Amino acid sequence: MRADAQRNRARVLEAAEVVLARDGLSASMREIANLAGVGVGTIYRQFPTKEALYQAIVMDRMRRLATLADELAAADDTGSAFFEYFSTIVEDSTVKKVLVDALAAAGIDAKAGAPDIRGSVEGLLVRAQEAGAVRKDVGMEELLALLSAACLAAQHNNWDESLRARTLAVLFDGLRPGDHASSP
Amino acid sequence: MRADAQRNRARVLEAAEVVLARDGLSASMREIANLAGVGVGTIYRQFPTKEALYQAIVMDRMRRLATLADELAAADDTGSAFFEYFSTIVEDSTVKKVLVDALAAAGIDAKAGAPDIRGSVEGLLVRAQEAGAVRKDVGMEELLALLSAACLAAQHNNWDESLRARTLAVLFDGLRPGDHASSP
Amino acid sequence: MRADAQRNRARVLEAAEVVLARDGLSASMREIANLAGVGVGTIYRQFPTKEALYQAIVMDRMRRLATLADELAAADDTGSAFFEYFSTIVEDSTVKKVLVDALAAAGIDAKAGAPDIRGSVEGLLVRAQEAGAVRKDVGMEELLALLSAACLAAQHNNWDESLRARTLAVLFDGLRPGDHASSP
Amino acid sequence: MRADAQRNRARVLEAAEVVLARDGLSASMREIANLAGVGVGTIYRQFPTKEALYQAIVMDRMRRLATLADELAAADDTGSAFFEYFSTIVEDSTVKKVLVDALAAAGIDAKAGAPDIRGSVEGLLVRAQEAGAVRKDVGMEELLALLSAACLAAQHNNWDESLRARTLAVLFDGLRPGDHASSP
DNA sequence: TATGAATGAGTGTTCATTCAT
DNA sequence: CATGAATGAACACTCATTCAT
Numbered sequence: 001m002r003a004d005a006q007r008n009r010a011r012v013l014e015a016a017e018v019v020l021a022r023d024g025l026s027a028s029m030r031e032i033a034n035l036a037g038v039g040v041g042t043i044y045r046q047f048p049t050k051e052a053l054y055q056a057i058v059m060d061r062m063r064r065l066a067t068l069a070d071e072l073a074a075a076d077d078t079g080s081a082f083f084e085y086f087s088t089i090v091e092d093s094t095v096k097k098v099l100v101d102a103l104a105a106a107g108i109d110a111k112a113g114a115p116d117i118r119g120s121v122e123g124l125l126v127r128a129q130e131a132g133a134v135r136k137d138v139g140m141e142e143l144l145a146l147l148s149a150a151c152l153a154a155q156h157n158n159w160d161e162s163l164r165a166r167t168l169a170v171l172f173d174g175l176r177p178g179d180h181a182s183s184p
Numbered sequence: 185m186r187a188d189a190q191r192n193r194a195r196v197l198e199a200a201e202v203v204l205a206r207d208g209l210s211a212s213m214r215e216i217a218n219l220a221g222v223g224v225g226t227i228y229r230q231f232p233t234k235e236a237l238y239q240a241i242v243m244d245r246m247r248r249l250a251t252l253a254d255e256l257a258a259a260d261d262t263g264s265a266f267f268e269y270f271s272t273i274v275e276d277s278t279v280k281k282v283l284v285d286a287l288a289a290a291g292i293d294a295k296a297g298a299p300d301i302r303g304s305v306e307g308l309l310v311r312a313q314e315a316g317a318v319r320k321d322v323g324m325e326e327l328l329a330l331l332s333a334a335c336l337a338a339q340h341n342n343w344d345e346s347l348r349a350r351t352l353a354v355l356f357d358g359l360r361p362g363d364h365a366s367s368p
Numbered sequence: 369m370r371a372d373a374q375r376n377r378a379r380v381l382e383a384a385e386v387v388l389a390r391d392g393l394s395a396s397m398r399e400i401a402n403l404a405g406v407g408v409g410t411i412y413r414q415f416p417t418k419e420a421l422y423q424a425i426v427m428d429r430m431r432r433l434a435t436l437a438d439e440l441a442a443a444d445d446t447g448s449a450f451f452e453y454f455s456t457i458v459e460d461s462t463v464k465k466v467l468v469d470a471l472a473a474a475g476i477d478a479k480a481g482a483p484d485i486r487g488s489v490e491g492l493l494v495r496a497q498e499a500g501a502v503r504k505d506v507g508m509e510e511l512l513a514l515l516s517a518a519c520l521a522a523q524h525n526n527w528d529e530s531l532r533a534r535t536l537a538v539l540f541d542g543l544r545p546g547d548h549a550s551s552p
Numbered sequence: 553m554r555a556d557a558q559r560n561r562a563r564v565l566e567a568a569e570v571v572l573a574r575d576g577l578s579a580s581m582r583e584i585a586n587l588a589g590v591g592v593g594t595i596y597r598q599f600p601t602k603e604a605l606y607q608a609i610v611m612d613r614m615r616r617l618a619t620l621a622d623e624l625a626a627a628d629d630t631g632s633a634f635f636e637y638f639s640t641i642v643e644d645s646t647v648k649k650v651l652v653d654a655l656a657a658a659g660i661d662a663k664a665g666a667p668d669i670r671g672s673v674e675g676l677l678v679r680a681q682e683a684g685a686v687r688k689d690v691g692m693e694e695l696l697a698l699l700s701a702a703c704l705a706a707q708h709n710n711w712d713e714s715l716r717a718r719t720l721a722v723l724f725d726g727l728r729p730g731d732h733a734s735s736p
Numbered sequence: 737t738a739t740g741a742a743t744g745a746g747t748g749t750t751c752a753t754t755c756a757t
Numbered sequence: 758c759a760t761g762a763a764t765g766a767a768c769a770c771t772c773a774t775t776c777a778t
Binding site: 557560585594597 | 761762763764765
């Protein structure tokens with residue numbers, strides 16, 4: 001029976017990600033259940049609440065992002081690894097609407113119970129700064145703010161590939177070392 | 185009766201902006217009505233639809249932004265005018281959630297019937313580029329993408345003043361002229 | 369001011385008859401007011417209630433029917449006068465939906481306060497029976513039942529001229545004297 | 553769960569018939585649900601729309617009428633079978649208001665998806681005409697017009713048993729063969 | 737006095753959640 | 758255990774009626 005349960009859990013998560021990407025936060029449980037090929041009750045067995053389902057999706061996603069960060073941190077070219085990571089996440093979120101959106105809208109604290117994505121990303125940042133690819137006066141807070149901003153806008157306004165490249169180019173230039181005499 | 189109607193219209197818009205900021209797009213008409221101290225029917229007399237109310241708020245807001253852009257374009261220091269405008273909008277959207285969000289979610293084309301905010305901002309950008317304050321290879325599309333990104337993240341993640349300053353500093357450095365040999 | 373009031377009352381009644389014919393009992397007061405070219409408040413000055421307006425229309429209509437009955441009763445050919453009256457009413461009700469419908473739906477007793485349409489029609493019936501055009505064992509109750517039935521069906525099913533003629537032909541044959549050995 | 557669903561469907565239909573009979577087309581779904589002892593959602597599970605519920609009731613009723621017609625068509629005395637059928641339907645509709653009313657008001661085409669009540673009744677009519685019980689120059693159109701008229705009036709004006717008998721007697725005499733020299 | 741803006745109970749309908757099967 | 762029928766609070770919206778102007 002454990003096997004069944006796990007298969008169902010996976011199917012539900014998959015279906016939920018699809019439906020949430022398409023219909024946003026207002027997607028109905030019934031639709032998710034239909035796409036997953038299970039009854040609504042089955043979802044509720046695994047996730048006590050709609051919010052819990054959202055949270056699970058986000059956690060799952062974060063886990064993957066943390067894993068990717070760890071992998072890239074082990075790469076040789078630590079400078080380009082950092083920027084590649086940034087690009088990948090933004091590219092991803094163009095498709096996967098839920099990501100950050102769901103959490104914040106539901107009022108859930110993303111940090112609670114989340115895998116240590118912060119730590120993983122920080123590793124990447126520090127290495128890139130040590131390699132001289134990223135300016136040293138940028139902290140995790142600004143970085144995550146910029147990352148979040150790019151993700152939100154990418155999904156919200158449906159950035160195409162060209163726009164994403166041009167916009168990130170500007171953003172990355174801001175992150176690179178240089179003369180930063182001024183601020184607003 | 186005209187006086188009453190106008191007072192109520194203003195009260196409704198004010199209440200709607202507050203409630204929408206707090207509860208997002210799922211805010212209920214009844215709650216807006218309660219806060220405004222009017223019956224729901226009164227809202228419907230002025231705005232035939234929930235979406236129409238959203239649109240009215242956004243239009244109102246856009247008008248103000250366009251006006252501000254025009255005013256700043258007439259300023260002496262065109263370089264800092266540009267960055268000041270950017271900062272002001274981001275600061276504003278921290279409080280006023282609806283702004284862009286509502287429109288996109290409702291599938292309304294912001295351009296339709298909207299005041300020419302695009303034109304006003306473009307004036308600001310061109311002047312800043314002529315003054316050498318902004319790099320010349322940045323177009324309106326990237327600029328609006330960055331602006332939208334910052335607004336979305338600011339409201340979504342409740343940027344405090346300090347974070348907003350630090351994040352925009354990075355972003356503005358990316359917009360300033362300099363050596364831009366690289367791109368991701 | 370009396371003149372104004374009467375003109376308005378007439379305009380409202382006229383508009384109400386049109387709108388009610390088109391939209392049935394669910395017609396809205398606003399629409400009636402718009403068509404009449406007055407404010408809703410003006411209707412309420414004359415008719416305290418939607419039902420009262422309905423009632424007024426029906427009363428007005430009944431008055432006209434009673435008048436017609438009285439005129440026809442004075443005619444020479446009392447036999448054909450009877451059938452002509454029947455036909456006219458049915459023809460009328462094809463167009464004027466409200467007639468009986470409104471009253472019954474509103475739970476109002478048509479008899480209360482109504483002009484003596486019953487008496488007028490009875491005059492017509494008695495004369496026709498005396499002239500040998502209508503069988504003597506038919507009373508007012510059956511007659512009104514048949515009249516009402518034809519009116520209701522005519523409006524409900526949108527009888528065209530041909531169907532109305534054929535159906536009334538059968539009905540009139542039933543009303544004429546003859547051998548009536550049987551009953552259901 | 554099938555058992556529950558069916559019991560509830562039956563209860564809903566029963567309650568709807570009662571409420572619609574009492575309050576007409578303006579009956580509220582909430583009231584039907586209350587009388588049926590179920591939540592409103594339960595109605596909507598079975599009937600996607602108020603109109604769909606109406607339609608279901610009418611269809612059900614039509615099915616029964618068609619069945620009755622078929623049974624009577626197989627009877628020996630085809631003449632009295634015809635008149636019996638007519639009487640039965642009128643008697644029925646005194647109680648069940650919705651019957652035809654709902655359909656027409658909702659703008660639904662009764663023919664679409666309806667059981668072949670027309671065919672069943674036509675069988676009855678033709679047999680009665682062959683048996684010499686009904687005059688041959690009466691077609692289906694007039695017959696249904698008269699039937700509809702009697703039903704509408706019976707329910708509309710609450711015909712009692714005596715009035716129904718006397719009124720139908722006249723009507724039936726019009727349908728029987730005889731000298732029909734005249735028309736209005 | 738006429739107007740139409742304001743009111744709010746009421747409508748049809750949806751959907752997260754529960755629970756009998 | 759999975760299912761999906763049942764639930765009912767909540768929603769956007771309408772409209773008869775009132776009342777300030």
